[in-house]
Amino acid sequence: MLQATNPKELGFLPDRLDRIGAFIQKKYLDTGLLPHGSLLIGRGDEIAYLWNAGVEQDAIFRIASMTKPITSIALMQLVEQGLIALSDPVAKYIPEFKNLGVFVAGGGNVPFVSRPPTAPLRVIDLMRHTAGFTYSFQERSNIDAAYRKTDVESWSKWDNDEFVGILKDIPLEFDPGTCWNYSVSTDLVGVIVARVSGLSLGDYFQKHIFGPLGMVDTSFLVTKDKAHRLPAAYAWHPTEKMKLSDKAGAESGWAHPRKFHSGGGGLASTVADYHRFCRMLLNGGALDGEQIISPKTLELMTANHLPGGGDLTQHSKSLFSEAENAGIGFGLGFACNIDPAATTLAGSKGEFYWGGMYSTAFLIDPVEHITMVFMTQLMPSSTYPIRREIRTLMYAALAA
DSSP states (O other): OOOOOOGGGGTBOHHHHHHHHHHHIIIIITTTSSSOEEEEEEETTEEEEEEEESSOTTOOEEOGGGGHHHHHHHHHHHHHTTSOOTTSBGGGTOGGGTTOOEEEEEETTEEEEEEOOSSOOBHHHHHHTOSSOOOGGGOOSHHHHHHHHHTTTOTTTOOHHHHHHHHTTSOBSSOTTSOBOOOTHHHHHHHHHHHHHSSOHHHHHIIIIIHHHTOTTOBSSOOTTTGGGOOOEEEEETTTEEEEEEOSGGGSGGGSOOSOOOTTTOOEEOHHHHHHHHHHHHTTSEETTEEOSOHHHHHHHTSOOSGGGOOHHHHBOOSOOSSOOTTEEEOSSSEEESOHHHHTSOOOTTOEEEEOTTSOEEEEETTTTEEEEEEOOEEOTTSSOHHHHHHHHHHHTBOO
16 A cells, blocks of 8 residues: 655645645536546655545556656666667568658548658657657547548457558658657557567566566556456546446456557556656666666657757647647657746746546656646546646645
8 A cells, every 4th residue: 555754844835735636526526527537646656635525545547648757767768778760760670661651632522642751750750759659639630530430440350460550651740750649659659679689569668667666556457356446437528527438347448458558548547656767767767676777768758859849839739639748849759848937837948748538647846746647537638727727736735
């Protein structure tokens, strides 16, 4: 069981930390806007605050896009071994993309017309979402319409090779490296990790990340003996507030094997496990004697890699992502705070974070040595501003 330390000893004001759980309970749970919630705030390796309502502390949550940073760490482990270079063309590892072009016209019942890209599609473009891919739920272009028509994002229909085989026939939305668009890029990072390592993505994670970190409840499949810990997930509904989107327990989709291990969103995890992942990140890539990634590699990953050093207001074509735009850059798997004043939120320059479709979130603040993990199960994550509110209340609880 997780245990909290006296928050005063960690530089927090206890009464202000207590306001956070009370706020979430009153605004979101008592009103039926959210089904449940679990929050951990840590400083260094210690836990300052724990709050749970409507779920047990060991509940296993669908973390969706909080899978992405884990997949990004996996690829950078292979970079550290010299097996991959960020500057490599993606076609070196996914040769099916050798002739992948950029959209000119077409779609729907008309064949696509494309042109060669002005710059090669590189591995770094997948890592920072500047590749030109998209997501079906963006509903903004003929390209994402093609994703919906082919159901390319189905984890049950396609394996790695079939997933790639569909994408090779759909043009990129823009020239690689020129714009930012939230996308299936990290799923392709997972495909590369699997192809280069010779392991399934789940097996790679277990051998090189989860096992060494002691993340005992994080996987693409929630096994039968753990399925009872999986709560139901919901989608926002205009009149019913919440509508069931995935059943609890053994009837959940996460309790049954899928053909595709989605590096972009397929994992389930617990607050305790993800806190261990966050502690590793806060500690420069190491935890309990296990070096997962080097400090300099992590420094590279959490730097802003957007063209010209700009923020997402300048580069994003996305109608939806897990980041606010103003003052936020993007690294190799993480959003990063490059201008706290522009975000209009208390925080630190250099903090990095991400979230998941079911309104989950995590944050690492290397300046204040703070970690935060929040779990619930309501999609989409843009429904309510709860993540901004938690962040505001958390920083307000720091003692002078």
